[in-house]
Amino acid sequence: xxxxxxxxxxxxxxxxxxxxxxxxxxxxxxxxxxxxxxxxxxxxxxxxxxxxxxxxxxxxxxxxxxxxxxxxxxxxxxxxxxxxxxxxxxxxxxxxxxxxxxxxxxxxxxxxxxxxxxxxxxxxxxxxxxxxxxxxxxxxxxxxxxxxxxxxxxxxxxxxxxxxxxxxxxxxxxxxxxxxxxxxx
Amino acid sequence: xxxxxxxxxxxxxxxxxxxxxxxxxxxxxxxxxxxxxxxxxxxxxxxxxxxxxxxxxxxxxxxxxxxxxxxxxxxxxxxxxxxxxxxxxxxxxxxxxxxxxxxxxxxxxxxxxxxxxxxxxxxxxxxxxxxxxxxxxxxxxxxxxxxxxxxxxxxxxxxxxxxxxxxxxxxxxxxxxxxxxxxxxxxxxxxxxxxxxxxxxxxxxxxxxxxxxxxxxxxxxxxxxxxxxxxxxxxxxxxxxxxxxxxxxxxxxxxxxxxxxxxxxxxxxxxxxxxxxxxxxxxxxxxxxxxxxxxxxxxxxxxxxxxxxxxxxxxxxxxxxxxxxxxxxxxxxxxxxxxxxxxxxxxxxxxxxxxxxxxxxxxxxxxxxxxxxxxxxxxxxxxxxxxxxxxxxxxxxxxxxxxxxxxxxxxxxxxxxxxxxxxxxxxxxxxxxx
Ligand SMILES: Cc1cc2nc3c(=O)[nH]c(=O)nc-3n(C[C@H](O)[C@H](O)[C@H](O)COP(=O)(O)O)c2cc1C
Ligand code: SF4
Ligand code: FES
Numbered sequence: 200x201x202x203x204x205x206x207x208x209x210x211x212x213x214x215x216x217x218x219x220x221x222x223x224x225x226x227x228x229x230x231x232x233x234x235x236x237x238x239x240x241x242x243x244x245x246x247x248x249x250x251x252x253x254x255x256x257x258x259x260x261x262x263x264x265x266x267x268x269x270x271x272x273x274x275x276x277x278x279x280x281x282x283x284x285x286x287x288x289x290x291x292x293x294x295x296x297x298x299x300x301x302x303x304x305x306x307x308x309x310x311x312x313x314x315x316x317x318x319x320x321x322x323x324x325x326x327x328x329x330x331x332x333x334x335x336x337x338x339x340x341x342x343x344x345x346x347x348x349x350x351x352x353x354x355x356x357x358x359x360x361x362x363x364x365x366x367x368x369x370x371x372x373x374x375x376x377x378x379x380x381x382x383x384x
Numbered sequence: 385x386x387x388x389x390x391x392x393x394x395x396x397x398x399x400x401x402x403x404x405x406x407x408x409x410x411x412x413x414x415x416x417x418x419x420x421x422x423x424x425x426x427x428x429x430x431x432x433x434x435x436x437x438x439x440x441x442x443x444x445x446x447x448x449x450x451x452x453x454x455x456x457x458x459x460x461x462x463x464x465x466x467x468x469x470x471x472x473x474x475x476x477x478x479x480x481x482x483x484x485x486x487x488x489x490x491x492x493x494x495x496x497x498x499x500x501x502x503x504x505x506x507x508x509x510x511x512x513x514x515x516x517x518x519x520x521x522x523x524x525x526x527x528x529x530x531x532x533x534x535x536x537x538x539x540x541x542x543x544x545x546x547x548x549x550x551x552x553x554x555x556x557x558x559x560x561x562x563x564x565x566x567x568x569x570x571x572x573x574x575x576x577x578x579x580x581x582x583x584x585x586x587x588x589x590x591x592x593x594x595x596x597x598x599x600x601x602x603x604x605x606x607x608x609x610x611x612x613x614x615x616x617x618x619x620x621x622x623x624x625x626x627x628x629x630x631x632x633x634x635x636x637x638x639x640x641x642x643x644x645x646x647x648x649x650x651x652x653x654x655x656x657x658x659x660x661x662x663x664x665x666x667x668x669x670x671x672x673x674x675x676x677x678x679x680x681x682x683x684x685x686x687x688x689x690x691x692x693x694x695x696x697x698x699x700x701x702x703x704x705x706x707x708x709x710x711x712x713x714x715x716x717x718x719x720x721x722x723x724x725x726x727x728x729x730x731x732x733x734x735x736x737x738x739x740x741x742x743x744x745x746x747x748x749x750x751x752x753x754x755x756x757x758x759x760x761x762x763x764x765x766x767x768x769x770x771x772x773x774x775x776x777x778x779x780x781x782x783x784x785x786x787x788x789x790x791x792x793x794x795x796x797x798x799x800x801x802x803x804x805x806x807x808x809x810x811x812x813x814x815x816x817x818x
Pocket of ligand 3: 325332474
């Protein structure tokens with residue numbers, strides 16, 4: 200009996216599993232679902248996922264830990280990923296990251312004491328035409344200046360960006376509307 | 385040479401704000417290519433793609449038609465779309481996923497029909513939240529429109545298309561790692577041979593993996609014929625291609641350009657393309673095909689944007705990204721940042737890649753930070769040689785995948801071009817650029 204995931208997410212999980220010839224393929228999608236509920240991948244969620252896929256929790260954790268976006272420790276409501284890879288570096292990303300660390304009073308990798316923000320130093324986010332780039336919970340903000348960063352942080356704090364930036368963990372807000380139709384395998 | 389008047393093949397809708405919607409797609413010729421394909425035999429569809437001589441746009445540049453032909457002997461079971469785009473400075477698939485998701489869906493269904501596949505997966509890089517939403521919405525709408533699913537447009541052909549999210553790991557872009565990831569495992573590249581997932585792919589079944597941009601070309605190719613596509617460009621490099629231009633240029637962004645007919649100089653300096661170097665400064669170096677590619681200098685500006693032309697000059701078009709570095713760039717820092725990326729993303733299966741990337745990162749960091757030693761530059765070249773013996777082009781590979789040898793390719797080229805910059809860092813204990 201799964202205990203942790205909500206009934207709505209459990210139903211979504213079962214629909215996801217049915218899309219694959221082998222249930223194990225749904226492991227990463229289910230981890231994203233669990234993060235949608237909790238903001239990170241909790242041990243309880245891992246147990247539920249293991250049960251749903253008929254594998255052990257250690258197998259879920261072993262796979263999940265390979266992927267940067269699956270957080271096995273709690274993170275802030277807003278995870279701010281600042282790209283410092285080559286294209287962003289050439290356009291001031293190092294200064295932007297240093298500024299963000301100063302402004303929020305934490306180093307990359309850490310979370311503010313109020314649980315609001317986590318800063319991550321990111322690899323290329325594939326939006327280099329708008330360098331330097333930042334993602335907040337995987338939503339893009341480009342051409343960011345230090346002043347722009349302060350405004351962004353203020354807007355996140357005040358809730359002005361609530362509809363654009365869902366809480367951390369919510370990835371794809373569009374659910375698949377149909378099951379499989381073609382039959383096959 | 386100049387910027388040609390070639391048609392826009394994959395970016396034709398980008399002028400529309402609502403380019404991602406089914407309404408706009410249908411109003412601009414959408415799904416007509418699929419209707420035409422379904423009126424042809426699967427073999428005839430594959431023959432058009434073969435005639436187009438469409439080279440894969442994911443990095444390796446292998447002809448799509450030939451890849452498919454390897455499979456048509458044994459029936460293909462799965463089609464997997466590589467939308468993991470994470471090669472630094474590459475951002476064209478990201479744009480296609482967000483701005484024209486129906487074009488991709490149409491391309492996927494055309495490919496599935498030609499290959500006789502009844503299930504296709506679109507692997508979307510996990511960080512692309514909006515891209516994922518757009519593709520899922522497009523799929524939902526395409527199912528409702530009868531363009532995906534059962535008995536497509538009454539043709540009797542059926543295929544399901546499933547969006548699969550990644551979760552942040554560069555190596556999953558390598559096609560065998562992508563397959564492992566899609567199976568719900570860690571993204572470890574598989575040992576080759578087999579060189580293509582053709583024979584033993586997803587769940588051990590014959591599988592075709594193609595890049596997002598590659599497949600986005602198919603609706604146009606079917607509607608306009610493969611011959612019309614191969615009439616564009618020159619030699620093996622046919623059609624148009626997306627180039628993601630970044631770094632010190634006035635207009636960074638994605639540009640669709642006819643292959644071979646345009647040069648790096650055009651791309652970087654033409655007012656309608658890159659618009660020249662920021663602040664009117666001089667060019668120092670550019671990276672022609674993603675950070676895995678050896679660097680070029682001003683002497684190579686007049687090279688045409690063609691796969692073989694760039695290959696013969698000692699680098700590659702790779703993932704179609706061009707990074708421009710002006711005269712103020714600290715090349716040591718640039719080389720260090722690229723190496724740090726490879727070190728962070730190495731999956732660790734192969735000793736030369738795992739250990740070598742760590743050593744290179746450490747030595748480059750030391751030089752960049754002003755703590756370098758005289759013999760560090762030789763040491764860097766030694767480590768490069770250990771990862772890829774001879775440090776030649778194309779690189780020798782002693783590892784499971786190409787990530788390993790990509791490191792010396794780029795780093796050794798930077799050292800060869802700018803040895804003096806590295807030496808100055810060592811001698812002066814830091815960067816003269818400040
Ligand atoms: C380390 C590494 C990363 C790669 N990343 C990508 C990627 O993000 N997207 C992509 O399409 N191909 C990527 N490739 C190339 C794929 O392995 C494969 O060649 C490609 O998806 C095939 O599609 P195509 O023939 O249509 O280009 C990568 C290769 C390597 C070695
Ligand atoms: S070359 Fe590097 S990334 Fe590729 S399989 Fe080996 S260790 Fe992994
Ligand atoms: S290098 Fe920063 S988004 Fe690509």
